[in-house]
């Protein structure tokens with residue numbers, strides 16, 4: 001349905017997106033993953049014709065959208081990273097304003113507003129002004145606005161950043177339902193691996209503007225099939241311990257998040273005795289050692305040597 005061909009965006013010395021090749025089939029949920037600054041928003045802006053590519057093309061049903069963006073625009077709903085709502089208007093008034101921009105009027109507009117307010121769980125709050133809403137409710141309303149013109153294709157740019165857990169799971173469940181019940185095609189960008197793992201059939205991983213991996217969720221995880229992930233929970237992360245671990249030839253990758261050290265090692269290596277020894281040597285109080293099933297987060301660490309949330 002949609003194809004990105006060698007899509008590139010250059011800003012002076014910086015390539016925000018480099019030779020990006022992607023395809024999205026009708027009814028698919030595709031994840032675009034990467035840490036902050038990876039190029040996700042830039043890729044989305046080119047896909048939705050908000051900015052022009054420096055090189056490459058976007059094809060919709062085989063035809064370039066560069067000169068004729070309307071066909072794709074008409075079927076696309078965009079949920080931007082920034083909340084775009086009028087704070088002093090009620091939820092209902094915001095919907096009416098944006099609905100009119102989509103040329104909806106009268107009964108058709110009111111029917112659609114009720115439908116999307118129900119979908120986003122905000123029907124009870126329709127008469128309240130947006131500035132009294134929580135961050136999560138504003139996000140849900142923003143999603144509702146993107147749904148007013150009945151799009152077949154929904155682009156969501158990190159829709160769960162900085163919101164409460166209930167709104168987050170509500171959004172994830174809603175997106176899944178839209179895909180199942182309406183065969184909605186979804187492009188979902190995130191730096192939360194677990195969200196993409198939950199939602200998406202296929203995944204593209206971007207880092208510094210370039211694609212570093214792509215495939216089905218299972219294919220991506222198999223990159224780590226010869227490896228295992230071990231997590232060490234420590235009372236205090238000591239630099240001496242990190243040095244010993246980094247120097248150990250069986251440690252392929254290492255990352256630290258708060259008081260947890262994550263190691264990726266070959267599957268056959270038995271390191272428990274060695275880890276306990278390192279802990280003793282550095283006077284580290286080891287609270288737990290656990291072997292994890294690899295996650296997409298581990299795949300990113302494996303491919304780049306960095307955690308997604310560093």
Ligand SMILES: Nc1ncnc2c1ncn2[C@@H]1O[C@H](COP(=O)(O)OP(=O)(O)OP(=O)(O)O)[C@@H](O)[C@H]1O
Pocket residue numbers: 011014015016017034035036037038039040041042043158
């Ligand atoms: N208008 C611009 N001018 C110059 N550089 C830009 C511009 N827009 C983006 N960039 C740069 O391009 C790179 C990719 O940015 P982009 O916003 O696409 O990343 P992202 O993956 O969406 O990250 P985030 O999750 O933080 O939004 C960054 O290094 C950014 O600083």
